[in-house]
Structure formats: C-alpha cells, structure tokens
Amino acid sequence: MPSLSHLDCFVKSAERGSFSAAARLLELTPAAVSKNIARLEAELGVRLFQRSTRQLSLTEGGERLLAQVGGPLAALADAVGHAAEQDRQPAGTLRVSMGQAFGRAYLVPLLDAFLRRYPAVVPDWRFENRQVDLIGEGFDAGIGGGLELKPGMVARTLGRIHIVAVAAPGYLAGRPVPRHPSDLTALDGIVRRSSQNGRIYQYTLRRADGEVAAAVLRTRVVFDDPEAMCQAAMLGLGVALLPMPFAVPWLQSGALARVLPGWSAEAGPISLYYPAKKLLPARTRVFVDFVLEQFRERGFERLVETI
Structure with a gap:
C-alpha cells in the first residue's frame, strides 16, 4: 500500500500546481517532494504528472488518483488533527490572508489578546490586496470583501x-x-x-x-x-x-x-472566510470564534455603517 506521506505529497502538488508550493506547505524540500512522488509512481506503475520547465500538470492517471484520494486523505488528516487536539490547547501555524490596510487597522490590534488566550498558536498572516485561493494556497482563513465563495468555503459577515x-x-x-x-x-x-x-x-x-x-x-x-x-x-x-x-x-x-x-x-460585505469542514483544526476554529466575538463586542458593524 502506498505511503500516506507519498500520497500527501502527490495531493498537495496537484492542488498547488508545483512541487515547490507543496514543499513549503509540507515543510519539506522540493527535492524530497519530487522523490516521494517518483516513489509513488514506481509503486503504482503509473505516471502521475507531466513535467516541464514551466508547469506541472496531471496525467489522466493522476487526475483519476486525485479524484479518488484527495477528499478521503483530507478527511483523514482532519480527523487525526482533531483527535490530537482534544486534550491540549490549540496549536500550530495559523495562515490567514487579509487586506493590507484593513488588517493593520482592525486585526493587528486584536493580536495581543488572541496570543494571550492561545499562546501555542503562531499567526502567519499575509497582508495583500489581491484575490486569493484560500484552499488552493493552503490558508486557514481569509478576511476581505468581494472574495469568490467557492465550493467548500464558508463566509461569515463582519459588516456591510x-x-x-x-x-x-x-x-x-x-x-x-x-x-x-x-x-x-x-x-x-x-x-x-x-x-x-x-x-x-x-x-x-x-x-x-x-x-x-x-x-x-x-x-x-x-x-x-x-x-x-x-x-x-x-x-x-x-x-x-x-x-x-x-x-x-x-x-x-x-x-x-x-x-x-x-x-x-x-x-x-466584508467577511471572514474559512473551509467548510466538519472537523476544523482547533487553531482555525478558535480564530474564527475570536474574530467574530471581538468584532461584535467592538461594534464594528454599527461603526462602519452609521458614523
């Protein structure tokens, strides 16, 4: 049976379109990701990617494998992560995308209180004024206006x-x-x-x-x-x-x-976006709850609508 780590390297590379992007997410080197996928191809006897200097694309066999294992592998990772978090504090890297000025003005001031409450979480926040693919780029959440609500995403309105x-x-x-x-x-x-x-x-x-x-x-x-x-x-x-x-x-x-x-x-609206998973990582779940709580307590919706 193929190694789960090899399958994970395959799925992440397929979803992000490059070994380098998958390596950053998995905290591996691009060479290690490439080697794992080569081993997976050897085990299965199927070529999974068409490789060129410019792009990485799935073969027909790669597309079939992604359709079969992508969802179950993500569900398995969520279940394992959820079980591991049951008896300890939320922990890990929290990757969030947000607009530059909005993030500086409204999210950074909340950071001290968030870290005091959840000291084992490490925020990795990206301040950028662009449309991001939250799932495809591996973000836990995003905050902004006008983001496309793709299948598998939830949007919670912070204010109009x-x-x-x-x-x-x-x-x-x-x-x-x-x-x-x-x-x-x-x-x-x-x-x-x-x-x-x-x-x-x-x-x-x-x-x-x-x-x-x-x-x-x-x-x-x-x-x-x-x-x-x-x-x-x-x-x-x-x-x-x-x-x-x-x-x-x-x-x-x-x-x-x-x-x-x-x-x-x-x-x-300006909204908080996150994956629509039954078993959200604890770091994402507490971040969502914290932001909604703080924006409600500070009267953000009333402030931006009626001043």
Whole structure:
C-alpha cells in the first residue's frame, strides 16, 4: 500500500500546481517532494504528472488518483488533527490572508489578546490586496470583501461596507457646502483605480429616502490604494470616496470630515472566510470564534455603517 506521506505529497502538488508550493506547505524540500512522488509512481506503475520547465500538470492517471484520494486523505488528516487536539490547547501555524490596510487597522490590534488566550498558536498572516485561493494556497482563513465563495468555503459577515465622501476640514473651509452629489463636480477628486482591472471606480450614492445620484468628481489625483487616498485627503488635496473602515479613524480624530452626510454607496460585505469542514483544526476554529466575538463586542458593524 502506498505511503500516506507519498500520497500527501502527490495531493498537495496537484492542488498547488508545483512541487515547490507543496514543499513549503509540507515543510519539506522540493527535492524530497519530487522523490516521494517518483516513489509513488514506481509503486503504482503509473505516471502521475507531466513535467516541464514551466508547469506541472496531471496525467489522466493522476487526475483519476486525485479524484479518488484527495477528499478521503483530507478527511483523514482532519480527523487525526482533531483527535490530537482534544486534550491540549490549540496549536500550530495559523495562515490567514487579509487586506493590507484593513488588517493593520482592525486585526493587528486584536493580536495581543488572541496570543494571550492561545499562546501555542503562531499567526502567519499575509497582508495583500489581491484575490486569493484560500484552499488552493493552503490558508486557514481569509478576511476581505468581494472574495469568490467557492465550493467548500464558508463566509461569515463582519459588516456591510459603505462608500462615503470625505475631505479635510481645511479643504472644505471657504468653499460652498455640497448639498447634492451633483455638487461634487466643482470639487477636486482623489479617485480610485482598481488594482484588479485598472478601471476607475464609479459610484452611485443613495440617500435614506431612496434618491440616487452619480458621484462625479473633478479628477485631481488617481490612486489604487484607499489608505493612500486617506493620506492625500488629509493633506487637503480634495474629496475622496472611501470605504468606511478606512475613513473611520480619521473621522473620529477630526482629520477628515464627511461630505454629503446621509449619502453613501453600498459596497457589499466584508467577511471572514474559512473551509467548510466538519472537523476544523482547533487553531482555525478558535480564530474564527475570536474574530467574530471581538468584532461584535467592538461594534464594528454599527461603526462602519452609521458614523
């Protein structure tokens, strides 16, 4: 019977598309992973991968084996890990992906309390503004907005995000107070370009009574990072349309002020994502519970929706 470690090397390499990625996850060398897979191929008498200098792809036999053993092997690993954790504290490396500015502002401040509660867990957090494949890249969880909810994933909403117009009080001083989104055309705009597709974001603002209107600014600066937009707005360069989580600290401090209070654009939820496994690793389970608890106690949903 093939070794479970050899099968694990095969599954991880197939899921991640390279021996190097599998090696990082398994804490082995790429040479060791390659050797284990070669031994597995020799035992089975089947070539599992087509190897080239550019890519690693499954053969027909490799695809059949992955379909047969991928799920059961993952379930076995979960069961073993769950049994081992029953009588001890959650432990191990906790790999989480999150947006750069959001993670720094809202997750890092929770870290001390989390580590005091779970000292055997080692956070390995990636701060990156990109769409990640949580399962394919081996993350335990992810936090962000707009992630594709693939089969086998769960999303828990932390709050619904609104886009609001803000500016430095000094920039607004001496200028006519905007009463309607159409008034924004007379003001300098710090506008945002999507880092995903390069397009300039266009927003339609809505008021509580249901009236909607396009928000069109006179472009002065173009950035692809909301944190940089906050900084530019505080320098008095113009009006920025920002997700509320980025604007909240500066609105609270008075460094920024709302423009057109009562108007906002819906930007969807920001959520905590994790695999939909019956037997989640204890480190993932306690992290999910801790984040939901802390965001609820700190009133995050209310804060980003109504300030």
